[in-house]
Amino acid sequence: MTSSPSRPASGAGSSWDTPEAVARVASAYRTTDVAAIRQAQIDVLGPIAGAAIIDVGCGPGIYARDLALRGARVTALDSAPAMLAAVAEEAASAGVTIALADGDAAAIPFPDAHFDAAVLVQVIEYVPDAVGALRELARVLKPGGRLLIADTDWETASWGIGDAALSEQIKRAWCATKEHADAGRQVPEWLAAAGFVISAWEPRLLTVADATGDTFLGHSWPSYRRLLERSGAVATVDLDRFDDLCKETSHRGTFSFCVVRHAWLADTPGGPQ
């Protein structure tokens, strides 16, 4: 998410580089709703045992762990040191080996044609020069290397809380916290501009039926609320009303949240490996 004025947008000292961000991303991404989408996305990569894969913007390493559990030789790169520390813990507790790399998607610290495959999941929405980052990924991939890129189209988010205007207001404010709120739907054009050839598309709905439970939304919303409140994007009275409606409709069984998560598989020119 975008930084507060006193913090850089990514890297050391950014809002990603805190124990709270590590805990929030790890808990949201461990939920069964997100885990199911992750496994379906990894399936799109096809066989990966023995493949050298770089996970760019790896966060706390849940994705990297799952790639390693399928036998890939994984390098996890992130620009936030706190995230890399969490990856080391995740790898140790899963009993897998994951190499760590401190770096930025805009300047990946590896030579040309170094990896068989790459993953970039829920990262491009935060990267100002999206095409530049994809060109950098193409550089470190071998000819014919595979890129799995996945991101959300936050413009498709909808909250069923019985108040369409308030739901729309929250969506607009949430989207405004993103560098590219509609990254999910922009990815194909960015891939083409960076010279990739798309070979598969895996769109999934992320759905939540209880805003207060152990779900993606349950773990993510409190920090977004703080962000919207701090920035003044939404009045506290409206945020309170939104929270009340989420709780009330969840309790009554009428709450719904859904958003589209896109995943694309693309190859660098050079033919299948």
Ligand SMILES: C[S@@+](CC[C@H](N)C(=O)[O-])C[C@H]1O[C@@H](n2cnc3c(N)ncnc32)[C@H](O)[C@@H]1O
């Ligand atoms: C939402 S998390 C995604 C974590 C992981 N990819 C996953 O899906 O489980 C976004 C991560 O991208 C990292 N990030 C953001 N901008 C980055 C950049 N320019 N270079 C490297 N990492 C970046 C953040 O530090 C954070 O760990």
